[in-house]
Amino acid sequence: MNSQAIHGLCVDAQGQTHGGVQVEDRRISAWLPAGPDTREWLLPAPVDLAWHPGALEGQGAHSLRHELAAALRCGIADVAVEPDTRPVLDDPAAIALLPKAADLARVHPIGALSEQLEGEALSRMASLKEAGVRCVGMALHPFRDSNVLRRALQYARSMGLTVLLHPQDASLTQGGVAHAGKVATRLGLKGIPVAAETAGLARDLALVADTGCRVHFCRISSARGVEMIAQAKADGLPVTADTTIAHLFLTDHDLMGFNSHLHLRPPLRDQSDRDALRQGLADGTLDAIVSQHTPLGRGAKTAPFPMSTPGAATLDAWLPLCAKLVREGLLTQARLQALIAENPARILGLEPRVLAPGHAADCLLFDPESEWLHEPEQCHSRAGNPAFHRWPLSGRARQLWLDGQPVL
Amino acid sequence: MDNLQLNPDGSLRHFLSIEGLKPALLEQIIETAASLEQVAERAVKKVPVLRGKTVMNLFFEPSTRTRTTFEIAAQRLSADVINLDVQTSSTTKGESLLDTLKTLEAMHADMFVIRHRESGAAAFFAQHAAPGVHILNAGDGWHAHPTQAMLDMFTIWKHKSRFDRLKVAIVGDILHSRVARSQIHALNLLGTMEVRLIAPQTLLPEQPESLGVHVYHDMDQGLRDCDVIIMLRLQKERMQGAHLPGGDEYFRCYGLTEERLRLARPDCIVMHPGPMNRGVEIASSVADGPQSVILEQVSNGLAVRMAIMAMVLGSGGESGA
Numbered sequence: 001m002n003s004q005a006i007h008g009l010c011v012d013a014q015g016q017t018h019g020g021v022q023v024e025d026r027r028i029s030a031w032l033p034a035g036p037d038t039r040e041w042l043l044p045a046p047v048d049l050a051w052h053p054g055a056l057e058g059q060g061a062h063s064l065r066h067e068l069a070a071a072l073r074c075g076i077a078d079v080a081v082e083p084d085t086r087p088v089l090d091d092p093a094a095i096a097l098l099p100k101a102a103d104l105a106r107v108h109p110i111g112a113l114s115e116q117l118e119g120e121a122l123s124r125m126a127s128l129k130e131a132g133v134r135c136v137g138m139a140l141h142p143f144r145d146s147n148v149l150r151r152a153l154q155y156a157r158s159m160g161l162t163v164l165l166h167p168q169d170a171s172l173t174q175g176g177v178a179h180a181g182k183v184a185t186r187l188g189l190k191g192i193p194v195a196a197e198t199a200g201l202a203r204d205l206a207l208v209a210d211t212g213c214r215v216h217f218c219r220i221s222s223a224r225g226v227e228m229i230a231q232a233k234a235d236g237l238p239v240t241a242d243t244t245i246a247h248l249f250l251t252d253h254d255l256m257g258f259n260s261h262l263h264l265r266p267p268l269r270d271q272s273d274r275d276a277l278r279q280g281l282a283d284g285t286l287d288a289i290v291s292q293h294t295p296l297g298r299g300a301k302t303a304p305f306p307m308s309t310p311g312a313a314t315l316d317a318w319l320p321l322c323a324k325l326v327r328e329g330l331l332t333q334a335r336l337q338a339l340i341a342e343n344p345a346r347i348l349g350l351e352p353r354v355l356a357p358g359h360a361a362d363c364l365l366f367d368p369e370s371e372w373l374h375e376p377e378q379c380h381s382r383a384g385n386p387a388f389h390r391w392p393l394s395g396r397a398r399q400l401w402l403d404g405q406p407v408l
Numbered sequence: 409m410d411n412l413q414l415n416p417d418g419s420l421r422h423f424l425s426i427e428g429l430k431p432a433l434l435e436q437i438i439e440t441a442a443s444l445e446q447v448a449e450r451a452v453k454k455v456p457v458l459r460g461k462t463v464m465n466l467f468f469e470p471s472t473r474t475r476t477t478f479e480i481a482a483q484r485l486s487a488d489v490i491n492l493d494v495q496t497s498s499t500t501k502g503e504s505l506l507d508t509l510k511t512l513e514a515m516h517a518d519m520f521v522i523r524h525r526e527s528g529a530a531a532f533f534a535q536h537a538a539p540g541v542h543i544l545n546a547g548d549g550w551h552a553h554p555t556q557a558m559l560d561m562f563t564i565w566k567h568k569s570r571f572d573r574l575k576v577a578i579v580g581d582i583l584h585s586r587v588a589r590s591q592i593h594a595l596n597l598l599g600t601m602e603v604r605l606i607a608p609q610t611l612l613p614e615q616p617e618s619l620g621v622h623v624y625h626d627m628d629q630g631l632r633d634c635d636v637i638i639m640l641r642l643q644k645e646r647m648q649g650a651h652l653p654g655g656d657e658y659f660r661c662y663g664l665t666e667e668r669l670r671l672a673r674p675d676c677i678v679m680h681p682g683p684m685n686r687g688v689e690i691a692s693s694v695a696d697g698p699q700s701v702i703l704e705q706v707s708n709g710l711a712v713r714m715a716i717m718a719m720v721l722g723s724g725g726e727s728g729a
Contacts, residue, residue: 257531
């Protein structure tokens with residue numbers, strides 16, 4: 001029988017600290033007492049809910065295979081891939097293309113909710129489920145026809161699938177490249193108003209109430225959006241929600257000078273929105289922090305701002321910035337564990353990702369004080385579109401165990 | 409962006425936007441334009457300031473009028489001028505825009521006068537330009553058209569001599585106007601007492617007050633006691649979409665008529681960046697009337713563009729090389 005002690009500062013559900021875990025036969029058997037020199041954090045192995053990797057195949061610089069290997073080196077055990085890949089994840093044959101290997105982060109496909117993400121015909125959800133899909137969604141594509149969306153939610157519920165929706169009103173979003181606010185006014189950029197998110201959210205919530213389908217709302221970007229999620233939860237609707245690491249650390253003000261690396265969907269909004277998103281994480285309204293890692297080649301951003309491809313690479317910065325929210329006092333370590341491991345695992349339908357006796361020994365040893373500069377040579381990702389280029393960061397993955405086996 | 413267009417000594421390396429410039433620099437442009445203006449009155453309308461330099465007019469968006477004034481301005485400064493109208497589609501990649509720039513740089517161009525339909529295009533080219541190559545923004549999307557704004561300031565200055573007692577109204581499609589954005593920054597930098605925007609909300613950007621202006625939806629109220637009225641061109645397609653109702657409603661609410669002009673100060677001047685839509689935003693009797701300085705703007709455009717080219721590529725240009 002395999003027995004080992006893993007040392008690191010860990011926090012249980014009651015907020016009590018321990019000095020590590022004892023692992024017997026791949027599962028956690030007991031807490032270890034806290035020692036005076038326990039500085040590194042022991043966390044449940046992180047789960048990132050939203051990647052947009054682009055092409056599924058290929059061996060290039062920032063191919064999915066390369067980025068999944070990089071994720072493991074960043075300490076990320078599990079990654080959910082949004083369905084807007086090439087090919088679209090609306091077919092078991094496409095799901096089969098997802099790379100799987102011991103030296104890669106485990107990949108969890110989010111199936112397409114409609115054929116080709118066009119929002120017109122339901123996808124073959126039962127076949128997708130047989131291929132291992134637990135969630136279906138539309139990535140960043142809008143669902144224009146509310147009647148088809150209603151049926152899609154009904155059908156997904158019948159198949160026992162969770163639906164991931166990015167709330168948006170297609171006509172209010174169309175053509176926009178930045179938050180409709182002071183910065184877009186100065187730069188002469190076409191705006192996307194907060195109403196694009198809230199109008200979409202209002203419709204989607206009405207359909208959740210109508211169908212009873214479990215829905216996870218992705219990439220909430222606005223204060224008003226956070227309020228609507230809080231109200232929906234208070235009303236007892238089966239909903240959860242996340243926001244992205246970029247929206248927690250950047251605002252539309254960072255676009256000044258036409259920084260095309262921060263051309264994102266949804267757009268970066270203003271300071272009050274950013275503050276409300278942070279508050280929503282702390283008070284439990286929001287359930288997860290996602291990287292929304294969108295690796296692109298350098299050329300995608302070599303263009304005047306409106307012509308650049310939206311999306312940013314955030315893989316290397318995700319965990320250090322999540323940890324920063326703990327150091328800044330916004331989150332406790334226990335709350336962070338919920339936001340980057342327990343809740344995302346539950347939303348994806350994985351085994352509970354909890355650091356406690358009786359659970360699988362999926363854990364990350366993370367040094368929160370290791371300082372480094374976000375530069376290409378310091379990063380595992382090879383994407384050419386980093387959002388946090390030249391940011392001083394703190395925090396590095398030291399060791400990662402999956403089922404008690406070291407993988408890093 | 410501010411640093412991008414300035415040399416370490418504060419002189420102009422590029423001319424991309426009014427925002428981020430110091431008032432003294434704007435005043436210097438006006439003074440230089442005033443001294444260059446006399447060139448047009450000479451028998452030989454040329455000065456040798458840019459002799460041996462090559463200026464390329466790189467227009468990704470067609471505009472004969474603006475391009476011609478840049479062309480004449482460069483010729484009067486004795487530069488060699490090459491005009492390039494580049495046809496691009498909305499699917500043209502940024503990298504192929506850069507290829508165009510790099511190819512032309514290899515022909516030893518000293519300055520590019522660039523117009524492009526996307527906001528931020530001028531800054532994009534400036535970021536990628538070789539050292540010693542200067543970019544002059546002749547209009548990028550809805551963002552900026554700084555030479556137009558400076559020729560408007562020059563025109564106002566010639567008539568009013570100072571800005572601090574002026575009330576200036578900008579009327580019309582401000583949302584889609586790079587001219588208006590640049591004018592607002594220039595007027596505020598030069599200490600204008602009050603800048604007013606007059607338009608329905610559908611033609612205004614978000615939170616327009618953040619630009620340092622007062623907003624009026626009622627034109628009669630907005631024009632009261634104004635010293636300068638700047639009318640903007642209304643693109644005809646705006647009246648077919650959802651920005652405005654059709655018919656003559658826009659002219660009835662926001663058209664400048666002789667009757668409305670009487671609400672402003674008696675010595676108020678009327679400006680328009682052109683080309684005008686007579687009967688859409690401005691009555692012909694006003695456009696051709698005694699208070700109109702619209703044709704003067706065109707000739708002032710030459711002196712101002714000469715001044716800016718000389719400042720960027722003349723003495724100040726060498727230190728950036």
